[in-house]
Amino acid sequence: MMSDSAAAIPLRALPSDDHVLARVLAAYVASATIWLLFATAVGLLVSFKFAYPDFATTPALSFGRLRAIHTSGTFYAWASQALIGLALFVAARSSGTRLYSERLAWISLALLNLAAVLGTVTLDLGFTYGQEYREWLWWIRVILGLGLITAAWNLIATVERRDGEHIYISNWYTIGGTLWTIVMVLVSMLPWYQYGLGQVAVQGFFMHNAVGLWFTPLSLGVSYYALPKLLNRPIYSYSLGVFAFWTNLIFYPIIGAHHFEFSPLPWWLQTTAIVFSVAMLVPVLSGSANFLLTFRGTHEWVYRSPAVFILVGVYGYLLGSAQGTFEAFRSLQQLWHLTNYTVGHSHLTMYGFVTFAIWGGIYALLPRATGKCPYNLAMGIHFWLSAVGVVIYVAALSAAGTIQGLDWFRGLTFIQSVEDAAPYWMWRSVGGSLMFAGHLVFAFNVWTMTYGRSRAEIATAKTVPA
Amino acid sequence: MNKTFVISGGSTLIYTGLAVLMGVLPGIWLSKVPPTPGLKPLSPIEARGRDVYVSEGCFYCHTQQVRPLSGDKPFGRPSAPGDYAYQTTELLGSERTGPDLSNIGARQSSNIWQYIHLYQPRAVVPQSIMPAFPWLFRTVRKLPPGEKAVPLPPQFAPGDIVIPNDDGKALVAYLLSLKQPPLAPAQTPAATKSPSTGSLRFDATKGAALFADNCASCHGAEGMGVPGTFPPLAGDAVVNDANPTAHIGTVLHGLSGRVINGQSYEAQMPGFSDQLSDQQIADIIDHERSSWGNRGALISAADVVAARANEPLQKQAATPKEASPVTAPASTFDAAEGSKLFADNCGVCHGAEGKGVPGTFPPLAGDPVVNATDPAEHIATMLRGLSGKVIDGQKYEVEMPPFADRLSNQQIADIINHERTSWGNHGALVTPAEITKLRSKK
Numbered sequence: 001m002m003s004d005s006a007a008a009i010p011l012r013a014l015p016s017d018d019h020v021l022a023r024v025l026a027a028y029v030a031s032a033t034i035w036l037l038f039a040t041a042v043g044l045l046v047s048f049k050f051a052y053p054d055f056a057t058t059p060a061l062s063f064g065r066l067r068a069i070h071t072s073g074t075f076y077a078w079a080s081q082a083l084i085g086l087a088l089f090v091a092a093r094s095s096g097t098r099l100y101s102e103r104l105a106w107i108s109l110a111l112l113n114l115a116a117v118l119g120t121v122t123l124d125l126g127f128t129y130g131q132e133y134r135e136w137l138w139w140i141r142v143i144l145g146l147g148l149i150t151a152a153w154n155l156i157a158t159v160e161r162r163d164g165e166h167i168y169i170s171n172w173y174t175i176g177g178t179l180w181t182i183v184m185v186l187v188s189m190l191p192w193y194q195y196g197l198g199q200v201a202v203q204g205f206f207m208h209n210a211v212g213l214w215f216t217p218l219s220l221g222v223s224y225y226a227l228p229k230l231l232n233r234p235i236y237s238y239s240l241g242v243f244a245f246w247t248n249l250i251f252y253p254i255i256g257a258h259h260f261e262f263s264p265l266p267w268w269l270q271t272t273a274i275v276f277s278v279a280m281l282v283p284v285l286s287g288s289a290n291f292l293l294t295f296r297g298t299h300e301w302v303y304r305s306p307a308v309f310i311l312v313g314v315y316g317y318l319l320g321s322a323q324g325t326f327e328a329f330r331s332l333q334q335l336w337h338l339t340n341y342t343v344g345h346s347h348l349t350m351y352g353f354v355t356f357a358i359w360g361g362i363y364a365l366l367p368r369a370t371g372k373c374p375y376n377l378a379m380g381i382h383f384w385l386s387a388v389g390v391v392i393y394v395a396a397l398s399a400a401g402t403i404q405g406l407d408w409f410r411g412l413t414f415i416q417s418v419e420d421a422a423p424y425w426m427w428r429s430v431g432g433s434l435m436f437a438g439h440l441v442f443a444f445n446v447w448t449m450t451y452g453r454s455r456a457e458i459a460t461a462k463t464v465p466a
Numbered sequence: 467m468n469k470t471f472v473i474s475g476g477s478t479l480i481y482t483g484l485a486v487l488m489g490v491l492p493g494i495w496l497s498k499v500p501p502t503p504g505l506k507p508l509s510p511i512e513a514r515g516r517d518v519y520v521s522e523g524c525f526y527c528h529t530q531q532v533r534p535l536s537g538d539k540p541f542g543r544p545s546a547p548g549d550y551a552y553q554t555t556e557l558l559g560s561e562r563t564g565p566d567l568s569n570i571g572a573r574q575s576s577n578i579w580q581y582i583h584l585y586q587p588r589a590v591v592p593q594s595i596m597p598a599f600p601w602l603f604r605t606v607r608k609l610p611p612g613e614k615a616v617p618l619p620p621q622f623a624p625g626d627i628v629i630p631n632d633d634g635k636a637l638v639a640y641l642l643s644l645k646q647p648p649l650a651p652a653q654t655p656a657a658t659k660s661p662s663t664g665s666l667r668f669d670a671t672k673g674a675a676l677f678a679d680n681c682a683s684c685h686g687a688e689g690m691g692v693p694g695t696f697p698p699l700a701g702d703a704v705v706n707d708a709n710p711t712a713h714i715g716t717v718l719h720g721l722s723g724r725v726i727n728g729q730s731y732e733a734q735m736p737g738f739s740d741q742l743s744d745q746q747i748a749d750i751i752d753h754e755r756s757s758w759g760n761r762g763a764l765i766s767a768a769d770v771v772a773a774r775a776n777e778p779l780q781k782q783a784a785t786p787k788e789a790s791p792v793t794a795p796a797s798t799f800d801a802a803e804g805s806k807l808f809a810d811n812c813g814v815c816h817g818a819e820g821k822g823v824p825g826t827f828p829p830l831a832g833d834p835v836v837n838a839t840d841p842a843e844h845i846a847t848m849l850r851g852l853s854g855k856v857i858d859g860q861k862y863e864v865e866m867p868p869f870a871d872r873l874s875n876q877q878i879a880d881i882i883n884h885e886r887t888s889w890g891n892h893g894a895l896v897t898p899a900e901i902t903k904l905r906s907k908k
Contacts, residue, residue: 049595049597050595051595053587053588053594053595053596053597053598054588054598057597057598057600058601059601062522062523062597062599063523063526063527063597064521064522064523064524064526064527064597065521065522065523067523067526068523068526126521126522127521128520128521128523129555130520130521130525130555130557131555131556132526132560156470156474159470160470165469166469167469167470167473172473172477175470175473175474176473176474176477176478179474179477179478179481180477180478180481183478183481183482183485184481184485187485187486187489187490188489192494193490193493193494193497194493194497194554195497195554196496196497196499196550196551196552196553196554196556197496197497197499197547197550197551197556198492198493198494198495198496198497198498198499199493199497199554199555199556200496200550200556200558201489201492201493201496202489202490202492202493203556205485205488205489205492206489207560209485213481245477246477249477249480249481250480250484253481253484253485253488253489254484254488256488256489257488259560260531260558262531262533262534262535263531263533263545263558264531264545264546264547264549264550265496265547266492266496266865267851267853267865267867268853268865269492330871331871334535337533338529338559338560338561338562339561339562340561340563342560342561343561404562405537408537408538409535409536409537411536411537411539411675412675413675413678413679413682414540414564414565414679415591415593415594415678418563418564418593418594418595419593422595
């Protein structure tokens with residue numbers, strides 16, 4: 001219905017609004033970056049505890065508490081804040097209008113930060129809901145939910161101000177993702193159907209949806225705007241993006257039970273999840289093909305622009321999601337489930353895909369908002385530290401998980417599997433250290449793009465109005 | 467307006483529908499699974515211990531789900547839906563960096579071991595990477611009345627006396643409460659398979675593995691024990707005794723309060739008679755008697771059977787010679803293999819005696835499908851599983867999983883033949899070729 005002509009809609013800038021939008025985006029990104037530094041420092045500390053279990057033996061620094069702080073911090077503080085900030089910017093710019101309400105944007109950011117601070121403190125004190133990825137106590141998740149509701153409101157109202165009839169595809173993804181996540185938070189919070197095995201079913205549903213219907217659509221949505229900006233060409237196929245949008249929506253919610261294969265959950269529920277895990281190849285392949293075809297023939301200068309972050313993000317999306325499909329097969333799940341392979345997979349997706357896509361979005365759009373560019377060298381250092389780091393990280397844990405699974409399968413003693421994985425945990429820490437070093441450089445870049453001074457010149461084509 | 471409404475409203479409506487279908491409805495339905503018979507609700511102190519377990523994040527490294535896979539066998543029987551009836555804040559977990567704890571109360575029943583291990587895991591398992599939890603303990607100068615000191619090995623003791631605090635006690639009470647209720651009625655020790663081979667050769671690898679799983683956490687991988695807490699086996703008089711009676715008796719029935727070599731040991735050793743088969747016990751004992759410089763006379767499973775029989779009445783009922791009437795039918799199959807495969811794959815639900823669990827898992831003894839001359843339905847059930855079928859007027863809720871992907875044709879034939887020749891069944895035997903045929907048929 002809305003073919004490529006739609007993609008070419010004018011994305012105009014309204015200079016009068018620039019300072020508001022710049023202020024909002026800069027604050028969201030800066031706040032998110034602080035959380036990134038904090039949460040990944042925690043992750044790094046936790047990774048060293050595998051080699052030095054008696055290091056920092058106090059309740060507040062114990063593995064069991066810090067792990068939740070690392071995951072919740074990266075999920076609901078770093079990635080969520082950055083993505084909402086970018087989504088607000090994209091909503092206004094792609095609709096050629098001003099932000100609906102600056103005030104509402106501040107309220108969202110305040111709520112998200114309030115939830116993150118309270119969540120971190122309570123987790124460190126040992127208060128937890130005890131369910132992976134939704135550890136925050138219910139009233140803290142209410143605050144998070146309110147942050148999402150205000151953000152969704154702002155996004156929709158901004159898009160409603162557009163002139164034409166057409167809504168740019170980015171906004172489909174960002175608005176949809178935010179609304180679905182509000183439903184998801186609600187479903188995961190109500191207690192009446194969450195007893196015993198019932199809670200297991202809800203947990204499987206939630207765990208997967210938190211990733212697939214929040215981070216995935218928002219990251220894709222932002223990339224659908226940032227990439228055409230960077231490459232100065234429209235997205236390859238608008239219809240393919242729409243197709244991926246609907247298939248992602250329909251297949252993703254059904255596959256949660258694949259987190260509990262061979263568990264006492266009903267066998268048919270597990271089988272259904274596996275079938276739709278295969279179906280997920282449809283939106284994944286169409287989504288990544290759409291991006292990769294947009295890149296076609298641009299090699300020369302992609303590598304000197306922030307587009308390379310998005311390129312890695314697209315590969316992370318493709319590889320991570322395809323890996324997820326294969327992991328869901330019972331034959332492979334037998335080997336890999338419950339091992340460190342899963343941790344490798346979640347970093348390939350949340351870092352290799354989501355985080356790289358966010359960085360691509362920030363490097364592409366923040367300079368267009370503030371008029372300050374990062375130094376190319378610093379951006380390159382950030383890129384290589386993080387990219388090499390995550391490759392080492394994922395490779396190490398994939399190997400560790402495979403070895404663990406084989407050890408169990410061969411009937412070796414359990415402690416043997418711990419000893420055999422140990423060297424790979426050391427490599428994981430090496431990868432993690434590089435990633436963290438990359439984050440420090442990224443923080444410096446954010447500083448130069450926002451509140452600091454930058455003497456770097458905008459490197460990408462100036463002819464594209466933001 | 468229109469368009470925003472369609473995209474955001476329409477997609478959210480779809481999502482809400484799917485969320486209800488895949489999240490809420492399964493939640494409502496599975497919240498009502500009745501508890502496994504024999505499963506006990508937690509006592510107040512155990513419930514408090516569970517809160518400690520949750521708040522310290524134990525479930526990030528320890529699963530509580532035993533899968534029907536060979537690698538999960540050391541952790542207990544496969545978990546059943548009803549095992550989680552009282553477990554809200556479900557603790558199935560997604561990572562197994564440490565061992566599964568579904569049945570830890572039975573596998574490691576010594577509270578003294580649990581205390582030492584929580585205070586400093588490396589005091590009992592040197593290679594462990596588990597965090598230490600010293601904040602579940604307190605140190606005192608003088609032992610308060612009614613308290614017991616945690617007997618830490620000297621190099622890990624802080625100097626003062628260590629006793630668990632309330633959280634520590636609650637956590638250990640919870641851990642010890644984690645016992646899987648048996649699904650089948652009292653498992654008869656697998657006394658069946660003949661010790662008649664007589665040869666005293668034992669399977670050294672099996673013995674070592676069984677020892678590692680069941681004994682090493684206290685007695686140490688090298689049989690050195692933990693001085694003052696768990697006695698060493700290397701050089702122990704009972705282990706090196708030519709007469710194995712005391713050794714077998716200890717493994718079968720446990721030991722407590724015994725003074726060994728002038729040292730009294732507080733920790734209680736659990737008995738293994740219900741958890742291990744005769745062959746397994748023999749393998750462990752032979753491993754102990756031939757390792758770390760020990761030179762005790764080796765034993766066979768028959769000796770364990772004899773030792774079991776020595777004890778009064780009640781256990782005798784469990785040991786009747788039930789040499790299965792496998793020899794009767796003319797057609798041949800590997801009876802030993804069949805019975806082993808049955809025990810590994812089917813016994814947990816259908817019971818070692820094929821009696822099932824009334825109302826939960828159907829019996830196989832006397833079942834018409836098992837005794838039918840045409841084995842097609844029997845084979846199809848094995849290959850594709852079964853659910854919702856009414857058998858003998860009884861509806862069974864639990865689904866039987868399919869085995870087509872897990873077992874070879876030969877293995878499935880062996881199991882089916884075992885079922886068809888045991889417990890009074892007289893079905894016609896099948897061949898692997900028949901399985902192959904039915905596999906291809908959809």
